[in-house]
Amino acid sequence: MSGAALAFEDISHHYGAGPDRVDVLVHVTFDVPAGTVACVVGPSGCGKSTLLSLAAGLARPSAGAVRWDGREVKLGPNFDLGMAFQQPGLFPWLTVRQNVAIGLRTRGKAKAEALATADEFLGTVGLSEFLDAYPSQLSGGMAQRVGIARALALRPRLLLMDEPFAAVDAFTRIKLQQELKALLRRYAPTVVFVTHDVSEAIVLGDVIVVMSQRPAGVQRIIPVTREDRDRSSASYARKLAEALACLGVTSGMGGE
């Protein structure tokens, strides 16, 4: 879709100072080629979400640089960007369609055009019946779909997703993964997808970036092929075992 790519160049990041200083990321370097999906996995608290905040321009790295399209990411709004979070973070005072349209309005779209686009993307995620519902009237899975529709409606070239399916049940999660895969195929943004779930990373990612314990660096980058994504295949099991071994977990599958 575009020639843009995201590059993390020798990123280090810490919070606090002096004796209270907590190093979160050290010398993190990896690229995400345009139109591909990089799934970041790692132990809890290793700085995966911090990595996304740096890519989104919500914080500045203590050292190193994040480059988007060759330009250093600065603090502040980035109009190429869409984000989805673990908590969908819908504005509770707006209806579902207004929640999706508001980002388009911020980007200067006329009200009618923004609402029409919102309706289109909500239809894509199967929520046409709930355009005028309020977030409090939605289930967790539905709210998450709205969050994804809101991010995609911006037609972002860069999509950052921070454990978007962590708070939904297993059945809904698999359904949402399938829907997201179809949407990513259709719109082909560059994606960084943070998850705890290694199997989710294999199903969705083109590469899996395995982070180490805090202070975290990139422990390994594992490429994922089309065959690996078939949950019933032996190559899926091998990939799962490989990623889990990096995280210090024995899968018990023995590569079979």
Added chain:
Amino acid sequence: MSRMQREERAPVARYRWLAAWRDRVLLPLVGILLVAIVWQAVVMLYRLPLVVLPEPWAVVRTLAGLLPTVAFWRDVGVSLYEFAAGYATGVVLGVAVGLLLGESRTFRLTASPVIEALRFIVPFAWIPLTVLWFGTSYTGKIVLVAYAVFFVMTVSTTRSIMQVDPTLTRIGTMLGMGRMALALFVHLRAAAPAIASAARAAAAVGWIAVVAAEYIGASAGLGVMITNAATSLQTPTVIAGMIAMGLIGATVSAVVGWLARTRLDYR
């Protein structure tokens, strides 16, 4: 719906109506009646003269006599006008300053000491100065009400802006909002229910302030009516005025609460 279903449902609907009537009419009336009984008993037990404490019925008669008079409604109108002008000014300024305090650390550090010092000076302490500056005109009372309301609104707005879920800020930034848009369209809107609750509390504070200010320096208003009646030892009129003050205050608070609930509370 079958006949059997209708028969099963009918008593439930009737009981629901009865329960609503009991909760909204009967129980509040019982409360008022109990107060009147205790009041009457105290008057009878201690054989209190009319000038010290009149019987409830005497006060009701006086209030009924006041209601058709132009003078009573003129006093009510003056108090309501002073309240409305001061309240609107206090709410607008209080929310604006509270928003700035919540959004800007520099402004918070600069203005907080002044605001903290001023908010502990009760509005009534300003009455002598407002009489000196504005005489017994409406302006002095409006300023006092605005002052009383301002601090309630400022403190609540600041606190609720600072407690807005940071996820909403991140979402707003992701959607491309700058600082001003975040403050106005995300933070202020997210804080609206808390600000609305404060607005209701501020209405009570403002109403008390306007009537209290009229006791001391004014030429018209409910406070003046009560003071004049007290001077001529018309105790039933004093208490009737107090009851009118309470009823109007409760009505104002209910109207503000209703507006806040229906217009601002998204929860």
